Amino acid sequence: MCGIMGYIGPRDAAKVVLGGLECLEYRGYDSAGIALAEGRKIGISKCVGSVANLKAQLAKNALSGKMGMGHTRWATHGGVTKENAHPHVDPDGKVVLIHNGIVENFHELGEEFAKKGVRFASETDTEVAAFLISSLYQNDPLLAIRKACARLRGSFAFVILFTDIDDRYYCVRKGPPLILGAADGEAFCASDAAALLPYTRNLLFLEDEEIAELSAEGIALYGFDGTPKEVHTKTVDWDASMTSKGMYPHFMLKEIEEQGNVLRQTLTKRIGGPEGRAIDLEEEFPFSREDVARFRRIHFVACGTSCHAAMVAGRLADKFTGLDVRVETASEYRSGSVICDDQTLAVFVSQSGETADTLAAARQARAKGARCLAVTNVVNSSLAREVGSVLELCAGPEIGVAATKTFMGQLAALTLLVLWIGKKKGNLDREKELRLTEEFARLPLKLENVIAQGETLRKMAEGCKDAFGFLFIGRGASYAIALEGALKLKEISYVHAEAHAAGEMKHGPIAILDVHLPVVAVVPKDDLYEKTLSNIQEARARNAPIIAIASEGDEDIFRFSDDCFFVPRTENELTPILTVVPLQLFAYHLASLLGREIDRPRNLAKSVTVE
Numbered sequence: 001m002c003g004i005m006g007y008i009g010p011r012d013a014a015k016v017v018l019g020g021l022e023c024l025e026y027r028g029y030d031s032a033g034i035a036l037a038e039g040r041k042i043g044i045s046k047c048v049g050s051v052a053n054l055k056a057q058l059a060k061n062a063l064s065g066k067m068g069m070g071h072t073r074w075a076t077h078g079g080v081t082k083e084n085a086h087p088h089v090d091p092d093g094k095v096v097l098i099h100n101g102i103v104e105n106f107h108e109l110g111e112e113f114a115k116k117g118v119r120f121a122s123e124t125d126t127e128v129a130a131f132l133i134s135s136l137y138q139n140d141p142l143l144a145i146r147k148a149c150a151r152l153r154g155s156f157a158f159v160i161l162f163t164d165i166d167d168r169y170y171c172v173r174k175g176p177p178l179i180l181g182a183a184d185g186e187a188f189c190a191s192d193a194a195a196l197l198p199y200t201r202n203l204l205f206l207e208d209e210e211i212a213e214l215s216a217e218g219i220a221l222y223g224f225d226g227t228p229k230e231v232h233t234k235t236v237d238w239d240a241s242m243t244s245k246g247m248y249p250h251f252m253l254k255e256i257e258e259q260g261n262v263l264r265q266t267l268t269k270r271i272g273g274p275e276g277r278a279i280d281l282e283e284e285f286p287f288s289r290e291d292v293a294r295f296r297r298i299h300f301v302a303c304g305t306s307c308h309a310a311m312v313a314g315r316l317a318d319k320f321t322g323l324d325v326r327v328e329t330a331s332e333y334r335s336g337s338v339i340c341d342d343q344t345l346a347v348f349v350s351q352s353g354e355t356a357d358t359l360a361a362a363r364q365a366r367a368k369g370a371r372c373l374a375v376t377n378v379v380n381s382s383l384a385r386e387v388g389s390v391l392e393l394c395a396g397p398e399i400g401v402a403a404t405k406t407f408m409g410q411l412a413a414l415t416l417l418v419l420w421i422g423k424k425k426g427n428l429d430r431e432k433e434l435r436l437t438e439e440f441a442r443l444p445l446k447l448e449n450v451i452a453q454g455e456t457l458r459k460m461a462e463g464c465k466d467a468f469g470f471l472f473i474g475r476g477a478s479y480a481i482a483l484e485g486a487l488k489l490k491e492i493s494y495v496h497a498e499a500h501a502a503g504e505m506k507h508g509p510i511a512i513l514d515v516h517l518p519v520v521a522v523v524p525k526d527d528l529y530e531k532t533l534s535n536i537q538e539a540r541a542r543n544a545p546i547i548a549i550a551s552e553g554d555e556d557i558f559r560f561s562d563d564c565f566f567v568p569r570t571e572n573e574l575t576p577i578l579t580v581v582p583l584q585l586f587a588y589h590l591a592s593l594l595g596r597e598i599d600r601p602r603n604l605a606k607s608v609t610v611e
C-alpha cells in the first residue's frame with residue numbers, strides 16, 4: 001500500500017529517490033520520508049503529507065549521498081504523524097528500514113522487546129521489525145535479515161540500510177511487490193516498475209521469500225534459507241513517457257483519453273486468427289477443449305472497479321457459457337464456503353495484481369482444485385504468479401488512483417474471454433461472432449467520439465455541482481456500469497453516490513428521492529430499456545432530476561429526463577464499453593469543479609495490499 005524507492009550508484013541519490021517517490025505517490029500520500037547515506041553517515045528527513053512537502057523540507061535542509069531510499073506512506077499501524085513516517089531507525093541505531101505491508105506479530109515482538117527495556121519512537125510495526133533485525137545483527141547482514149524473517153509474520157517488502165555498511169543495501173519480499181533494476185554501476189528498487197523506467201527496462205521482479213543485495217556491482221539474490229539464486233531480468237515494453245502526465249492537468253483525464261488505444265491494443269492480438277474476424281485466444285487461454293467441457297462453474301472474483309468489470313462479464317457468461325456463474329467481491333469469496341472444485345474455472349480480475357483479498361481468494365480457490373486465470377494489467381504481479389495463467393489487459397501503466405483505462409481493458413478482455421468460452425462450448429454462432437468482431441473494430445472510434453464530447457459532460461457536471469448526492473440506476477450489465485459510475489464519483493469528488501439495480505429502487509431507495517437528488521440512469525436501447533424507462537418515470541414522479549445515459553437516436557428519452565448524454569449505438573453485449581465513458585468524465589469534471597485532488601483522492605491508495 002506504500003511506495004518504496006531505493007538507489008545506489010554514481011547519481012545524486014536524493015534526486016533519484018525523490019523522482020521515484022513522485023511516481024509512486026499514487027500508492028499512498030499520508031507521509032513521505034527519505035534516508036541518504038553519505039559514507040557511513042545517514043541523514044533522514046520525514047514529513048506528513050506529500051512528496052512535495054518532503055522536497056520543500058529538503059530544499060531548506062539538504063541531504064546528499066550516493067545511496068538512499070525513500071517511502072510514501074498509506075497509514076496502517078499508527079496515525080499520520082512525522083514520527084510514524086518512514087524510514088525508521090531501530091533504537092540501537094544500527095538499521096534503517098522502510099516497509100510496505102503489515103507485520104502481524106509486531107505487538108507480541110514489541111512487548112518482548114519492551115520487557116528488555118527497549119523504547120520505540122513510533123507506533124509502527126516497521127520500527128519493531130528494524131529492531132528485530134538490529135538485535136540479530138553481528139556483522140552478517142544477510143544472516144540477520146534471514147533470522148528476522150523467520151520470526152516475522154504477515155507481509156512485508158523491506159528496504160534496509162545498515163549504518164556500518166556504505167556500499168550496499170538490502171531488499172526483502174514476502175508479499176508486497178518489489179522490483180529491482182541494475183544498470184552500469186548502479187542498482188535500483190521500487191514498488192512499481194513505473195518508477196524504474198527512466199533508468200532501465202530490464203527488471204527483476206523479486207519473488208516471495210527472496211532477499212536481494214544491491215550494490216554498484218549489481219544484484220545478488222538469496223532465498224530465505226540463504227541459498228544463492230540466479231538473477232533473471234525481464235525486459236518490459238512500457239516506457240517512461242507512459243508514466244508522465246504530458247500536457248494533461250491530471251493522469252485521470254489522460255488515462256480516460258487513452259481508452260480508445262487500450263481497446264485497440266486489447267483487441268488487435270485477439271481478433272483475427274486463421275478464420276479472419278474471429279475471436280482468437282488460442283495462445284493465451286490455458287485450458288483445452290476437454291477442460292472447458294469439464295467446467296461446470298465459472299467464478300469471477302475481484303474488488304472495487306475490477307469487480308464491476310467482473311459483473312459485466314458475469315452477465316455475458318450467463319448468456320454464452322451455459323455454466324453456473326458466480327461473481328463475488330474477493331473479500332466475501334474468501335470468507336464464505338463457496339463451492340469451488342476442479343470443475344470450476346475461477347477468474348481473478350485485478351488491475352494491479354497485488355490486491356490482498358483477490359490474492360487470498362486465488363490461493364484459496366487453487367487449494368480447492370479450481371482451474372484459475374488472472375486477468376491483470378501487470379503480467380509479473382503476485383496474482384499472475386500465484387495463478388500461473390494470465391490474460392493481459394494491455395492498458396499500459398495507470399497512475400490515477402481512480403481506475404479508468406484499466407477498467408476499459410478489463411471490459412474488453414473479459415468480453416473476449418467469455419465469448420471465447422462460448423465459442424468453445426458451441427454457444428456462439430459464426431454469424432453472431434462476425435457481427436461482434438466487426439463491431440469491436442468500430443468501437444475505438446465510437447469511444448473516442450464520446451470522449452470528444454467532454455465539454456458537454458463538464459457542463460452537465462456544472463449543472464449539478466451543488467447536489468448533495470446522486471443515485472445511479474441501471475439493469476443487467478448497465479447496473480454494473482451504474483455501480484462503477486457511482487464509485488468513480490464518490491472516489492474523486494467525495495460526494496455521496498449510491499447505485500441500485502433499477503428494479504430495486506421501489507424496494508427502498510426511492511424513499512430518499514426528491515428534487516435535490518439527481519438520478520443518473522444508464523439506459524441504453526437494449527432488451528431492458530423499457531423496464532428501466534419505467535423506473536426512470538417512478539423517480540421522476542418523486543421530482544428527482546433525471547440524467548440519462550442513452551443510445552443515439554433515442555428520441556423518447558427526452559420526454560423522461562432533464563439532461564441526456566447519447567452514446568453511439570452498438571451491439572447490446574458491447575454497450576458497457578461506451579456507457580461507462582460519460583460517467584468517468586462526469587465524475588472527473590464534477591471533482592475538478594469541486595477542486596478535489598483528482599489523482600490522489602483522500603484516504604485511498606491505488607493498490608490495496610492489506611486485508
Ligand code: M6R
Nearest residue numbers: 304305306350351352355402403
Ligand atoms: O488493482 P485492483 O484492480 O485489484 O484494485 C481493486 C480496487 O482496489 C480498485 O479497483 C479500486 O476500487 C479503484 N480505486 C477504483 O477506482
